[in-house]
Amino acid sequence: MSNLQPWIKKNTYHHSEFWDLKKLIEIKEKKGLTISLCLPTLNEEKTIGKEIIIFKSELVERYPLIDEIAVIDSGSEDNTLEVAKNFGADTYLASNILPDLEPKRGKGENLWKAIYQLKGDIIVYVDADISNIHPRFVYGLVAPLIYRDKVKYVKAFYDRPLSFSGNVRASGGGRVTEILVRPLFSLFFPELTAIIQPLSGEYAVRRKVLEEIAFPIGYGVETSHLIDVYHKYGMEAFAQTDLDKRVHENKPTIDLGKMSFGILQTFIKRAKALGVIDGADHTTILRQFQAKKDQYEQNLIEIIEEERPPMIEIDEYRKKFKK
Amino acid sequence: MKNIKSLKEFLPDLEENLKKYRELLLANLVMIGETPAPTFDEERRIKFILNRFDEAGLTDSTIDDSGNGVGVLASKEDKEEKRAILVNAHADTIFSAKTDHTMQISSDSITGPGVADNSLGLAALVTLPYILEDLNIELKNNLILLAGAKSLGRGNLEGITSFLENNPYEIHNAICLEGIQLGRLSYSSIGMFRGEITCRVPEGYDWSRFGDASAILTLNEVINKINDMRLPRRPRTSIVMGTIVGGTSFNTIARDATLGFEVRSESQEVVEKAAETIQDIVMEVSSKTGDQIELDIFARRTPGGIPYAHPLTSCARSVMESLDIEPRLAPSISELSALIDKNIPALTLGITVGERAFKTNETIQIEPIYKGLAQIIGTIIAVDGGYCE
Numbered sequence: 001m002s003n004l005q006p007w008i009k010k011n012t013y014h015h016s017e018f019w020d021l022k023k024l025i026e027i028k029e030k031k032g033l034t035i036s037l038c039l040p041t042l043n044e045e046k047t048i049g050k051e052i053i054i055f056k057s058e059l060v061e062r063y064p065l066i067d068e069i070a071v072i073d074s075g076s077e078d079n080t081l082e083v084a085k086n087f088g089a090d091t092y093l094a095s096n097i098l099p100d101l102e103p104k105r106g107k108g109e110n111l112w113k114a115i116y117q118l119k120g121d122i123i124v125y126v127d128a129d130i131s132n133i134h135p136r137f138v139y140g141l142v143a144p145l146i147y148r149d150k151v152k153y154v155k156a157f158y159d160r161p162l163s164f165s166g167n168v169r170a171s172g173g174g175r176v177t178e179i180l181v182r183p184l185f186s187l188f189f190p191e192l193t194a195i196i197q198p199l200s201g202e203y204a205v206r207r208k209v210l211e212e213i214a215f216p217i218g219y220g221v222e223t224s225h226l227i228d229v230y231h232k233y234g235m236e237a238f239a240q241t242d243l244d245k246r247v248h249e250n251k252p253t254i255d256l257g258k259m260s261f262g263i264l265q266t267f268i269k270r271a272k273a274l275g276v277i278d279g280a281d282h283t284t285i286l287r288q289f290q291a292k293k294d295q296y297e298q299n300l301i302e303i304i305e306e307e308r309p310p311m312i313e314i315d316e317y318r319k320k321f322k323k
Numbered sequence: 324m325k326n327i328k329s330l331k332e333f334l335p336d337l338e339e340n341l342k343k344y345r346e347l348l349l350a351n352l353v354m355i356g357e358t359p360a361p362t363f364d365e366e367r368r369i370k371f372i373l374n375r376f377d378e379a380g381l382t383d384s385t386i387d388d389s390g391n392g393v394g395v396l397a398s399k400e401d402k403e404e405k406r407a408i409l410v411n412a413h414a415d416t417i418f419s420a421k422t423d424h425t426m427q428i429s430s431d432s433i434t435g436p437g438v439a440d441n442s443l444g445l446a447a448l449v450t451l452p453y454i455l456e457d458l459n460i461e462l463k464n465n466l467i468l469l470a471g472a473k474s475l476g477r478g479n480l481e482g483i484t485s486f487l488e489n490n491p492y493e494i495h496n497a498i499c500l501e502g503i504q505l506g507r508l509s510y511s512s513i514g515m516f517r518g519e520i521t522c523r524v525p526e527g528y529d530w531s532r533f534g535d536a537s538a539i540l541t542l543n544e545v546i547n548k549i550n551d552m553r554l555p556r557r558p559r560t561s562i563v564m565g566t567i568v569g570g571t572s573f574n575t576i577a578r579d580a581t582l583g584f585e586v587r588s589e590s591q592e593v594v595e596k597a598a599e600t601i602q603d604i605v606m607e608v609s610s611k612t613g614d615q616i617e618l619d620i621f622a623r624r625t626p627g628g629i630p631y632a633h634p635l636t637s638c639a640r641s642v643m644e645s646l647d648i649e650p651r652l653a654p655s656i657s658e659l660s661a662l663i664d665k666n667i668p669a670l671t672l673g674i675t676v677g678e679r680a681f682k683t684n685e686t687i688q689i690e691p692i693y694k695g696l697a698q699i700i701g702t703i704i705a706v707d708g709g710y711c712e
Contacts, residue, residue: 049429049430050353050428053349054354057349062347079430087346134354247425
């Protein structure tokens with residue numbers, strides 16, 4: 001597999017590169033693009049109001065980057081929809097969109113139905129549980145799509161991580177990323193390890209791509225997107241943006257187990273369909289990330305899992321124990 | 324508007340019109356409130372405010388030598404005009420940068436540290452130029468918008484004091500903005516001094532004298548003596564013992580203990596007498612116990628202000644009346660004092676209703692904000708129109 005460093009250099013951004021919103025809007029308008037923001041929700045009354053206020057004020061009224069803000073809800077039992085409506089978002093119950101289809105409940109369902117309900121050429125998805133919300137969560141993701149026609153899918157990454165000696169920091173994906181997804185990608189889709197935070201819930205995608213890929217309705221949606229878009233368009237379809245810090249409630253380990261199980265199902269299904277499990281000569285290189293100052297570099301670690309045969313097959317053993 | 328009567332007729336409509344700026348104002352409030360700004364460390368917040376002033380096209384927007392954020396909405400009538408109205412909101416908070424500054428918004432309220440004191444005041448300050456421009460409200464005077472640094476506690480109004488010393492304008496009236504409470508109308512300052520008393524057990528103390536030495540016990544004696552001070556009922560006087568810090572653990576004798584206090588009085592003479600008495604108490608207890616006791620007075624205010632019948636107060640009351648706001652008259656020891664010292668007629672106005680002030684779950688109501696803003700804009704128009712002279 002080729003060195004991923006050139007791809008990382010070319011396709012990895014920091015949100016501060018896109019501070020000039022006037023210029024961004026000018027190009028958006030020149031290209032005749034429309035942008036919809038989708039906030040998938042389930043019981044997010046504590047954070048949804050702030051997200052809508054910030055995006056509406058900064059990216060609709062002051063700088064008209066977003067054409068539509070929509071909340072698509074899975075059936076919240078709190079005041080999520082009331083708060084969202086009060087602050088001027090379009091609100092939808094996922095079950096009321098395409099009502100003739102059998103209803104399913106999950107974040108992926110909301111994201112999928114957004115393609116039908118929303119009008120934009122670009123849809124940007126932002127989780128509704130972010131407590132340090134900022135306009136960068138949207139403009140940082142849509143900017144590469146506006147500036148570069150070949151980019152189709154822009155992923156967020158976060159958390160300038162803990163500092164280590166020698167200016168080298170481990171680039172923190174979440175726990176599930178580091179324990180499950182990165183090892184899986186290292187084995188079966190090494191190029192996808194260039195995506196620093198494959199499970200981040202914030203991404204902006206062109207409609208043309210969204211309408212052509214399947215959506216797991218549960219935890220596997222982000223993983224499946226990466227594999228499917230990679231399979232259809234290759235790595236040049238992707239870009240990623242550093243959005244700095246993202247503050248949200250941490251999930252307990254037991255929930256991460258559920259999440260991992262869902263991701264694993266999605267992964268195996270795709271890996272089988274693409275024939276990568278049986279046919280591949282698996283690599284022994286684990287690809288992790290480290291950041292040096294503002295440069296992200298892959299850290300390649302060879303991990304060879306050698307094995308010993310059953311002891312019974314060893315002559316000396318059989319002689320010693322007279323077997 | 325030709326006179327105060329036509330202004331009063333305009334205000335209820337203005338209140339209604341201001342609702343369309345809700346997201347703009349609240350977004351500013353959230354972004355300001357979530358940027359920590361403890362006194363002496365307001366730079367990041369001031370930079371954000373400057374950015375807003377710049378985007379609104381204000382002339383002369385700058386961070387001055389004292390770290391204040393200053394924006395000037397220049398007179399539409401005369402570019403050479405030096406006369407100016409000052410609108411001020413202090414930029415610092417009592418919360419440290421380590422405090423979680425996350426704001427939470429529900430349909431009708433916002434909660435977070437410093438949301439009322441003074442993120443809302445600052446949000447109103449930075450949103451004001453957008454609103455005035457959008458509503459085609461043109462002023463004859465320059466309107467100076469000041470986000471004052473180093474105001475609270477040991478800051479001792481350093482930001483606004485320095486600005487008033489050094490700015491090139493002729494400020495003839497000023498309005499100070501505070502998040503809460505709607506109806507607040509302060510036009511005078513009371514006398515005050517603020518300080519700390521720190522007790523220290525000396526280094527060479529004989530620790531074998533089990534149990535009879537502690538900086539906390541010494542400070543306790545100082546507190547008892549301050550508490551026994553006779554204060555006059557008239558002029559009204561009070562002593563606020565606001566903070567106490569001391570010791571390190573359950574089982575260690577405290578080597579240090581500090582009391583933060585404030586003396587307030589309507590009379591400068593009483594304030595000065597109280598300062599002398601506290602100095603005597605400190606010396607007396609120190610000589611009795613052998614502990615080091617230090618009195619550090621770092622902020623003083625002198626009483627003053629404009630009379631109740633002053634045209635500015637009178638104008639503000641008329642504006643409040645036309646918006647059904649019940650004025651609550653109260654003296655102030657905040658930025659108003661710095662303006663009074665410079666003989667600038669000034670008021671402090673509150674913007675909305677709130678509760679749990681100075682706590683991390685400080686909360687303000689959204690709906691009354693429009694009334695509060697209408698009151699501020701109405702007062703500015705009245706001052707600008709010369710109805711308050």
